Amino acid sequence: xxxxxxxxxxxxxxVRDPRSLFLVVFLPVMLLIVYGYxxxxxxxxxxxxxxxxxxSAQSRDLIDRYLSSGYFLLRExxxxxxxxxxxxxxxxxxxxxxxxxxxADHIIAKNGGEIQVLVNGSDANTANVAMGYQAAVFADYTxxxxxxxxNLKIPxxxxxxxxxxxxxLKSSHFIVPGIIVIIMMLLGAILTSSxxxxxxxxxxxxxxxxxxxxPWEYILGKxxxxxxxxxxxVMLVVAAAYFVFNVPIRxxxxxxxxxxxxxxxxxxxxxxxxSTVSRTVSSSQMFAVLISLLPSILLSGFIxxxxxxxxxxxxxxYFVPARYFLVxxxxxxxxxxxxxxxxxxxxxxxxxxxxxxxxxALKFKKKLD
Amino acid sequence: xxxxxxxxxxxxxxxxxxxxFGDFTAVDNISFNVGKGEIFGFxxxxxxxKSTTIRMLCGIIEQTSGDxxxxxxxxRGENDRIKKITGYMSQKFSLYNDLTPAENLxxxxxxxxxxxxxxxxxxxxALEMSGLESRRHDLTGDLPQGFKxxxxxxxxxxxxxxxxxxxxxxxxxxxxxxxxxWELIYSLSASGVTVFVTTHYMxxxxxxxxxxxxxxxxxxxxxxxxxLKNLQLSGRIFEIIAAEWLKAFNLLRNERRGFGxxxxxxxxxxxxxxxxxxxxxxxxLREKNIPVESARxxxxxxxxxxxxxxxxxxxxxxxx
Numbered sequence: 001x002x003x004x005x006x007x008x009x010x011x012x013x014x015v016r017d018p019r020s021l022f023l024v025v026f027l028p029v030m031l032l033i034v035y036g037y038x039x040x041x042x043x044x045x046x047x048x049x050x051x052x053x054x055x056s057a058q059s060r061d062l063i064d065r066y067l068s069s070g071y072f073l074l075r076e077x078x079x080x081x082x083x084x085x086x087x088x089x090x091x092x093x094x095x096x097x098x099x100x101x102x103x104a105d106h107i108i109a110k111n112g113g114e115i116q117v118l119v120n121g122s123d124a125n126t127a128n129v130a131m132g133y134q135a136a137v138f139a140d141y142t143x144x145x146x147x148x149x150x151n152l153k154i155p156x157x158x159x160x161x162x163x164x165x166x167x168x169l170k171s172s173h174f175i176v177p178g179i180i181v182i183i184m185m186l187l188g189a190i191l192t193s194s195x196x197x198x199x200x201x202x203x204x205x206x207x208x209x210x211x212x213x214x215p216w217e218y219i220l221g222k223x224x225x226x227x228x229x230x231x232x233x234v235m236l237v238v239a240a241a242y243f244v245f246n247v248p249i250r251x252x253x254x255x256x257x258x259x260x261x262x263x264x265x266x267x268x269x270x271x272x273x274x275s276t277v278s279r280t281v282s283s284s285q286m287f288a289v290l291i292s293l294l295p296s297i298l299l300s301g302f303i304x305x306x307x308x309x310x311x312x313x314x315x316x317x318y319f320v321p322a323r324y325f326l327v328x329x330x331x332x333x334x335x336x337x338x339x340x341x342x343x344x345x346x347x348x349x350x351x352x353x354x355x356x357x358x359x360x361a362l363k364f365k366k367k368l369d
Numbered sequence: 370x371x372x373x374x375x376x377x378x379x380x381x382x383x384x385x386x387x388x389x390f391g392d393f394t395a396v397d398n399i400s401f402n403v404g405k406g407e408i409f410g411f412x413x414x415x416x417x418x419k420s421t422t423i424r425m426l427c428g429i430i431e432q433t434s435g436d437x438x439x440x441x442x443x444x445r446g447e448n449d450r451i452k453k454i455t456g457y458m459s460q461k462f463s464l465y466n467d468l469t470p471a472e473n474l475x476x477x478x479x480x481x482x483x484x485x486x487x488x489x490x491x492x493x494x495a496l497e498m499s500g501l502e503s504r505r506h507d508l509t510g511d512l513p514q515g516f517k518x519x520x521x522x523x524x525x526x527x528x529x530x531x532x533x534x535x536x537x538x539x540x541x542x543x544x545x546x547x548x549x550x551w552e553l554i555y556s557l558s559a560s561g562v563t564v565f566v567t568t569h570y571m572x573x574x575x576x577x578x579x580x581x582x583x584x585x586x587x588x589x590x591x592x593x594x595x596x597l598k599n600l601q602l603s604g605r606i607f608e609i610i611a612a613e614w615l616k617a618f619n620l621l622r623n624e625r626r627g628f629g630x631x632x633x634x635x636x637x638x639x640x641x642x643x644x645x646x647x648x649x650x651x652x653x654l655r656e657k658n659i660p661v662e663s664a665r666x667x668x669x670x671x672x673x674x675x676x677x678x679x680x681x682x683x684x685x686x687x688x689x
Binding site (some may be wrong): 210 | 428436449459461463467478479481
């Protein structure tokens with residue numbers, strides 16, 4: 001069992017370095033907690049300023065509705081258009097709302113009226129969300145003001161929206177799985193990225209190459225201990241997601257374990273491939289970070305939907321393992337689905353793992369230069 | 370382990386082997402044979418191409434051109450078979466420093482796919498051979514250099530290879546351990562193992578059955594130590610001992626009359642004297658007030674021959 005000899009040796013080296021081992025085991029949980037709290041798509045406390053020219057009971061009622069919605073935070077009051085402009089330019093506020101002098105009259109007369117909303121579009125995403133909140137608050141307000149008399153029945157379509165899987169639309173419920181994917185991809189690739197190139201640096205590769213070991217025995221042997229480490233990492237991280245972020249786990253944990261091994265084979269395979277083509281540990285680690293981190297964030301569908309990418313970029317995403325694991329984690333955590341639904345992801349992960357590991361074994365062609 | 374070929378076939382057979390690194394030719398068209406059970410010494414200065422040759426034969430690097438057979442198998446395409454019957458000890462220590470000697474040996478027994486029954490016995494043997502029985506659980510990185518080298522040798526012969534490649538196995542080893550090392554090499558050779566060894570210690574080279582002199586990738590001379598020492602040198606070797614040996618050495622080296630090639634052996638000066646009357650040398654030293662303790666004609670050592678072989682052009686100049 002030449003494969004076992006490699007695996008055992010690698011495991012011994014890992015155990016002999018307890019400080020790194022400790023770091024490797026607990027770093028992902030620490031990262032998840034930091035980023036899980038830090039990263040959110042929910043936008044709260046949008047800074048806002050009002051230029052209230054009306055100064056009436058009606059305008060104060062409107063302002064109060066904005067502020068009591070919980071989405072807006074009064075940053076400063078403006079007493080002129082110029083001061084509102086200054087706040088927008090200085091990025092002090094996202095929304096500037098101007099209530100004209102005749103606002104109260106129009107409301108009392110029940111004949112409409114208007115307000116002006118200035119949006120700081122320099123952060124288009126936040127502006128968009130803030131606009132949405134604003135529109136909802138305002139619609140609510142006008143609905144109450146211009147409520148038709150209760151005896152008057154207006155026929156209308158009854159719209160009943162139900163959000164499945166994440167009824168409160170908590171962004172943490174889909175961000176936390178995304179962060180787990182990114183952290184594990186990064187960690188997996190880094191873990192193995194130095195595994196082979198380190199042997200080149202110390203020279204022990206000479207003896208390996210002079211021995212009758214086969215490339216696949218060497219590659220799989222190298223990978224095995226890291227599968228064990230990263231699998232325990234995933235267990236810790238999933239526990240943190242459940243207990244710290246209250247992300248529900250509705251699916252089967254055994255399926256999760258099965259999919260995780262497939263995914264880790266990808267992450268570790270990429271690291272091993274990087275390790276076979278690199279000449280120094282530092283360059284291989286840099287390469288591993290680049291090749292694992294950015295695609296997992298940008299091309300996995302975590303932030304930007306794959307459907308809206310141009311076709312050639314979409315084609316690249318087929319080689320991004322994070323893409324599949326993201327669907328798997330969200331599916332198991334939020335939807336409670338299993339292999340019956342997620343088998344295409346499992347298939348793609350298997351194909352990609354085979355691809356990366358074969359590339360590594362081919363590059364490690366047992367001749368140095 | 371036996372090789373599937375007749376006794377008449379050499380253990381190593383090399384024909385026109387060449388390796389280039391870019392524009393630099395590390396090994397230049399060399400050809401030689403090594404007989405079974407022979408101790409074959411590869412001798413030459415650093416960068417002469419010794420390691421490159423060994424690494425090609427072990428299948429670690431690709432040859433640029435030429436051919437080689439090890440144990441009857443070609444280095445072009447039969448590397449996997451070669452690797453099963455050869456042992457290799459690289460010039461740079463390459464066992465794992467973060468493993469114990471026992472763990473290192475276990476690793477090699479696994480990598481060479483040794484049957485479990487045999488492993489334990491061979492590991493114990495290797496630990497005993499390298500004198501590490503009591504230190505088997507220390508970290509290899511903490512061992513003195515001599516022990517490390519013996520452990521590396523143990524790992525290289527653990528699987529009982531029929532052909533052994535040792536690349537400067539005694540570098541950094543004290544003279545006493547070096548003698549033990551050679552005792553072991555003798556016993557391996559006596560049991561039929563072919564030993565291909567590189568060194569730059571001349572005294573070690575004399576232990577070899579045959580020696581190949583290699584310089585700048587070119588095989589200069591291949592013969593037994595005895596035959597090499599009997600080579601007809603252009604001059605006679607004189608050993609000069611003087612307290613101010615460096616001064617004397619520089620004086621003789623810069624002497625325009627051309628007494629012959631001078632070289633230093635520690636603090637002793639060897640002069641490959643090509644003149645007729647050695648008293649000319651003695652009177653020159655006397656003139657320059659360099660007292661000579663002794664100056665005598667000695668039989669050439671291997672190193673004298675080596676020095677002479679490395680500068681053939683100059684020798685023929687003097688001869689004219």
